[in-house]
Amino acid sequence: MKRIAIAAAACALAATFAGPVAAQDKPVELRFGHWVPPSHPMHPAVEAWAESIKKASNGTITIKIYPAQQLGKAFDHYNMARDGIADIAHTNPGYEPGRFPIMGLSELPFIFANSKEGSAALDAWYRKYADREMKDVKYCLTFAHDPATFHTTNKKITVPGDVKGMKIRPANATIARYISLLGGANVQASAPESRDVLEKGIAEGITFPWGSVILFGIDKVTKHHLDSQLYVTEQVFVLNKPRYESLSPAQRKVIDDHCTSEWAQKIATPWADMESSGRDKIKAQPGQDVYPLTPAQLAEWRKAAEPLKKEWETQVKKAGYDPAVIYKELQDELKKRNAAY
Template sequence: MRHIAIPVAAGLLAAALAGPALAQDKPVELRFSHWVPPGHPMHPAVEAWAESIKKASNGTITIKIFPAQQLGKAFDHYNMARDGIADFAHVNPGYEPGRFPIMGLSEIPFIFANSKEGSAALDAWYRKYADKEMKDVKYCMTFAHDPATFHTTNKKIVVPGDVKGMKIRPANATISRFISLLGGTNVPASAPEARDVLEKGVAEGITFPWGSIVLFGIDKVTKHHLDAQLYVTEQTFVMNKDKYNSLSPAQRKVIDDHCTPEWSEKIATPWATMESSGRDKIKAQPGQDVYPITPAQLAEWRKAAEPLMKEWESQVKKAGGDPAAIYKDLQDELKKRNSLY
């Protein structure tokens, strides 16, 4: 009996010490910056995430959310977390070409079948590499929006050759390169600025998920929509390292418990639902042309995207990575969650 009682007593003592330690931790308020509007489904998902952190920390960690680029432009959010302008930041790594070569794999067309379970797969895959690519911040999680496509103002895009000569706002660095390979001209603009460049005629088309076309009012200026699942864009939450390290061990554990593939899927799910519902909303609008493509046309798109994989492999090799192993890692995670294209 004595041998059993000692570990039980030790466990009870550890539990007794852990509770008060968390309760006695110094209260801290963390600033979370993102760049989508409060009406975007990611905003309430982040609110629920923040509330869960508050509850798990016995109220010692509160998170104040700054939406809609209040603390800085969308393109700057990684640096904002690194430099402490924000404690947490919502980053689109694809806004910074060449900075995160491994992450770039997620942007290549025809890899993701969905972004719910697919987001959990994406996060589980990338956290193996995050310390290498995002070493100047504390990595939290990555998820993706629902598979997206081309939307244009006047000229229809049906096959890859139609992009030639067109001015397109790209979603990320990889899609930007795709547009260049197809003979188009890129018009860089963050999501909140996208409608403006289309309205002014600076761009003739955009690569965007369906629901966001409606949310950002882009359906007011676009009328042709390619009905195909082409690509996803990754979204990453990162934290200022010094702020993370300043937290108590118990508080850091709360943060770690909220930076997981499971939370990635929770954050992604309402966004994915909104995006997928956008297709039917656009189809129901008068004057909107939502058109399917044939299997042969889809094969053309897949063929046209092949050079992107070769270029990604080259970039990863230059960064010291093994592209074959990294790609297999992602495929395995996606297969595990029934999300491989």
Template sequence: MKAHTWLASTIVSAAMFAAGAAYADDPVEIRFAHWVPPTHPLQQAITEWGASLNEATGGTISVTIFPAQQLGAAKDTYDMVRDGIADMGYINPGYTPGRFPVFDAANLPFNITNATDGSAAIDEWYGNYAEKEMGDIYVCLANAHDPGTFHSKEKIVVPGDVNGLKVRPANGTISKMVTLLGGQPVQVSAPESREALERGVADAITFPWGSILLFGIDKTVKYHLDMPTYVVGFVWGMNKDFYNNLSDAQKKAVDDHCNPEWAKQTSIGWATYESGGRDKIKAMSDHTVTTPTDDQVAEWRKAVAPMEDEWKKAVNDAGYDADAVWNDLQDTLKKYNSKY
């Protein structure tokens, strides 16, 4: 009996020791910076991601979120992460035009149909190029917001309607589209967009639907084009020294939270929010939502076609095989049923 008691006690002690060893890592805090309001669905996505990571590490990794540009301007997020001002950040590569030419493919118009499966596709595809193009940070995952479109003070239906307008574009790629269509890009971040429209600095904006309401832009623009013109791709980046200083167990937990499945998961809430904004705006009596005909959509696609060639030149100049990169993206989008 004593032998059985001793054996049972030994097994329990060993199990407790193993459990303790699994969670013997030093506790660390991830300071996660983003630039949208704390009421934005992204805040909830990061919260849920952080909670799952905390559980996977036995509580040794916690995530503290700094929203609304608290740690620095939106356009500086990549450098903030690289330099350790933030341990992680939500990076919009399009805020620094020309710096990340490969990733720009995710932002080309009329390319990706949705933000959920599309996010998984972007993440899997960019995983082949991230180490070379963004090698001074740890790229955790890439995702996208729900398709955006034109919202304006005067009606926009066909490409020619953009000619002469001042447009706040979503990023550098959409800025090129505005220029190609004869418009004048007005470069301001999302939090600064409403003021630019109110002051007459901009006549129109490219934005997803729900964010029009979230940022109060529905007070300044009354016309909306119901066409999935583009998505914006983002990167969840981590400071490389921060990542390298984690224990092996903590690194594995982080890696397990940085994949196409999590890319999709973190986009669902935002995508649902944005698509819901369309119905809310359609129900507003003082707003006009226009759905283009198939011929008009074909006109848009033809008007922006030169952007693909321009993108390929930039990628070739950066030392990549642009055709191979492009075909890789298209194949991955088809795999995830998200190709336009």
């Protein structure tokens, strides 16, 4: 009876303290750096994500958001998370050629049909490789913007040969290589800097999604728009690894529960809606030339992109992976979610 009484007292003591201990996680504020303006649809999506984290952590995790490159240039956001300048960062891996060869598959033209289900597929596929390819940060999630295309100031691009001799601002390293293969010259500029380089004539065209053309004022300087689903650009949320590991187990679980393929699609959805609506808005503007491709022209573009896949395969082999397996895995995920081109 004495042993039973002691055991009962111990259980009562544990029950007394279990709730308060969990509730007494040390409050933390995490700095989230991204590079799009607050008017961009990703910003309120991040706000909703941060609010959900705050609620799930009983208020112990708050996230302060720094938009519009406040913590550093767009090109630097991955390293900012690695180095602790930001606790969480929105990064575009395509800004750093060759650094993330597996992720580079998502940048190949004619892979994605949409970016809603496509984002969930992209994230689910990449999770298998994230800890190896992005080992110096804590990977959270990946999504993509809606399929994008060429927008030019004066010269109309209809077939791949039209790019020859033109100066184009590319979206990422893969599209930059595509432009080079077609005989064009690349002008490097982040999204917020793109209007300026077009306005000054430093670039004659840009690869960009439709809604962002309006959001960044690029429609004020471009006239011609190739109406084709050419490519997407991946967007990744990563965390500073020591900062993540300093959280309590309960707090880490809250973060983990918000770093999922489901959340990738949630964050992608308002951005996708904004981008897709931009096409009709541009078509309705006086003086804007939005033109479709014929089947024969589309076939030319797809054939011209074939060397990109071969180059990607070579890079992945050098990194020690089987490109055929990786390619099939992404295709299977996209087909499963009805998001394959």
